[in-house]
Amino acid sequence: MAPGILEDIYPPTIASDQALAGKHTFPDNADSEEYARSLDSSDPLRTFREKFIIPSKASLKRKSLAAIENDQDGIYFCGNSLGLQPKCMSRYIQAQLDTWSSIGVAGHFTELEESPLKPWQSMADFAAEQSCRLVGAVTGEVAIANTLTVNLHLLMASFYQPTATRNKVLLEWKAFPSDHYAIESQISWHGYDPKEAMILVQPDEDHVISTQKILSTIDEYSDEIALVLLPGVQYYSGQFLDIPRITEYAHSKGLMIGWDLAHAAGNVPLQLHDWGVDFAAWCTYKYMNAGPGAIAGLFVHEKHGKVEYPEGCDTPVFRHRLTGWYSGDRASRFNMDNKFRPIPGAGGFQISNPSAIDLTSLCASLSVFEETSMEELRKKSLKLTAYLQYLLLKGGAEQKFRIITPLDPSKRGAQLCLLLESGLLDCVSSELQKAGIVVDQRKPGVIRVAPVPLYNSYHDVWAFTRVFRKAVGMQ
Ligand SMILES: Cc1ncc(COP(=O)(O)O)c(C=O)c1O
Structure with missing residues (x-):
């Protein structure tokens, strides 16, 4: 050489x-x-x-x-585990505390001059919109809520719909334990046996799994798979999987596919919309620098986020998911009439009122990404x-x-x-x-x-x- x-x-x-x-x-x-x-x-x-x-x-x-x-x-090479603190973080957090201490409940809807923050009730949407460009989503395909494993569960509640003959989940042999447990428990929750229903794709060499291996494993089980769930970047080996090719292949077999982007978001360029990914989830404390355990992101492709009202009917037709009042349209959320009108898009997968302090730290870290x-x-x-x-x-x-x-x-x-x-x-x-x-x-x-x-x-x-x-x- x-x-x-x-x-x-x-x-x-x-x-x-x-x-x-x-x-x-x-x-x-x-x-x-x-x-x-x-x-x-x-x-x-x-x-x-x-x-x-x-x-x-x-x-x-x-x-x-x-x-x-x-x-x-010092020399910090651990952003794959916890990203460093942006200097603007303390200003953002202080602004949130000052808003709360000075105007109390009005902070939900009031934008204060000299504050870097949106009103608390707009912060999740704002952070979701800013996150779109990081993961290659179009407006409405990202929501900010919960934490990563919780979001994987919520997304599986919608996208993992097993039947007696098609109930298997394809994942990798060494998935991050939380993903492994989440999948295992989803399978049991539906009454199937994880030992039979988890297909673990094996590596070709060391810890690296070739695209070919994944595609051939999909082929082998394509009649039995209900869901494929893989990491965008594998947490241990650092391998960046070929998301577009694997997604396209899974779709050619009629399969749903989701991606855990914990190690990919803020690290590698993603085009989730164009790649036709069904759903994805990520944490924001690694390459996105929002702080330990910070609020997470989720992606639902627009094809799955439609909410339709058939003519003459005020009952919406939409993809099944687990819901709460924050899955519901903001305009009618406070009507307290128990008539559920889901937010179209990924926003309809939110459930609860999110923590404003948590959103504040994400907004601070996203403000750095806005500059590049x-x-x-x-x-x-x-x-x-x-x-x-x-x-x-x-x-x-x-x-x-x-x-x-x-x-x-x-x-x-x-x-x-x-x-x-x-x-x-x-x-x-x-x-x-x-x-x-x-x-x-x-x-x-x-x-x-x-x-x-x-x-x-x-x-x-x-x-x-x-x-x-x-x-x-x-x-
Ligand atoms: C690939 C992957 N999945 C899931 C998790 C769990 O994340 P959380 O504890 O935020 O649910 C992590 C955490 O590091 C991870 O790296």
């Missing part, structure tokens, strides 16, 4: 976002601090880092909230992760660890998952911790490293790889 040419380690097939992926090449001096700094100074998104609070090396070790001054930034686009973020992300991969693999490091995330940049998001040689995890973790570097680790031997284009720098990547290579015994 010619030195510095990353393209040689990409597999030959680079799919859909090839134009964005490009073929990043790095010069011989790419592992110097000076080079990393030069990438940062030419990064068009470099000012976004300033919009986030980067935990300092000392604050990462703190046991108290007492102030720490003049400390060096997923295309811009993806462009940087591809280069940042390519740089990470390049520095990790330089000099035959693969005896000490393996990257189990696909090396093809179009088949992954920001995260690389590193499988360490047996026995290395404790030492690597301790060296990273000492250096003020935060990554996610999974026993017995995996670390997941997610450089996030909004707030990570090329210098972060360079500094991380130096510590990492030393910790695994390479130089």
